[in-house]
Amino acid sequence: MKAVIPAAGLGTRFLPLTKAQPKEMLPVIDRPCIQYVVEEAVRSGITDIVIITGRGKRAIENHFDRSIELEQRLEENAMDKELQMLREIEDMADIFYIRQKNPLGLGHAVLCSKKHIGKEPFAVLLGDDLIVNGKPGISQLVETFDRMGGKAVVGIERLPRESLSKYGVISGEEIENGIYHVDDLVEKPPLGKEPSDLAMIGRYVFPPEIFGHLEKTPPGIGGEIQLTDAMRLLAKQEGLFGQIVEGRRYDLGTWFDWLRANIELALERPDLGTQIKSWLQESVCEKKQ
Numbered sequence: 001m002k003a004v005i006p007a008a009g010l011g012t013r014f015l016p017l018t019k020a021q022p023k024e025m026l027p028v029i030d031r032p033c034i035q036y037v038v039e040e041a042v043r044s045g046i047t048d049i050v051i052i053t054g055r056g057k058r059a060i061e062n063h064f065d066r067s068i069e070l071e072q073r074l075e076e077n078a079m080d081k082e083l084q085m086l087r088e089i090e091d092m093a094d095i096f097y098i099r100q101k102n103p104l105g106l107g108h109a110v111l112c113s114k115k116h117i118g119k120e121p122f123a124v125l126l127g128d129d130l131i132v133n134g135k136p137g138i139s140q141l142v143e144t145f146d147r148m149g150g151k152a153v154v155g156i157e158r159l160p161r162e163s164l165s166k167y168g169v170i171s172g173e174e175i176e177n178g179i180y181h182v183d184d185l186v187e188k189p190p191l192g193k194e195p196s197d198l199a200m201i202g203r204y205v206f207p208p209e210i211f212g213h214l215e216k217t218p219p220g221i222g223g224e225i226q227l228t229d230a231m232r233l234l235a236k237q238e239g240l241f242g243q244i245v246e247g248r249r250y251d252l253g254t255w256f257d258w259l260r261a262n263i264e265l266a267l268e269r270p271d272l273g274t275q276i277k278s279w280l281q282e283s284v285c286e287k288k289q
């Protein structure tokens, strides 16, 4: 299976940090957030990856490319560990880049991958969602996709009502533990109009029929071609399941979760955990006094 990672957004929620660098390159501890997403796909056995980029996104290509001068320097200085780290990033996957010429929305970005994907099922992973746990988020959905005979599956999470207007929200009937048969979807419902408390997170497995629906989808909320609107057609015609993804999720599209991801992941690292923990305890206690 191939994967598509849309990375063409302007990152307006993260200004001024994203004025001159792609938001996908924002660091979580020691690596840019897009690397976690590529690693999730690779750990799920997906190594043919299309990244949809746009203007100002060169840093993403450079990150997964070879860096000859840097490698030479590391070799000369016998920095083997660092050298190995770079080579692992370069050899991680076969990454292809497609430019979305106009910022017409997430649905349009996915549609840009049609020629590369062809007539096969494929996965979509959004860079804003970081899922941390043993089993990669997307592989949980791929398993269900296979079990359900090739019907689309979207990752979902139960969220408090007040957060739902930032997401696409599904409604449907629970047919198995954590798996819902989706009967409707709404992109960013206004407060009080949510069809349920089940928000879509940025993980999807689609049959190729989604492309036909995307081609027919007119601009929706925000004047953009919304993936959610094409998924509504898919749900009605081919069927769609929502699956609660196990694991801890961070919405890296928000400052709070981005900071939380950095702190919580630092706490779990053997080289940083103890130091961060005692610093947090001290600083929180001091603030309380």
Ligand code: G1P
Binding pocket: 106, 126, 128, 129, 166, 167, 168, 169, 187, 188, 199, 200, 201, 202, 227, 228, 253
């Ligand atoms: C996109 C999708 C939305 C989904 C969200 C998950 O929204 O349009 O349906 O719930 O990703 O992160 P965006 O974050 O691009 O506004």
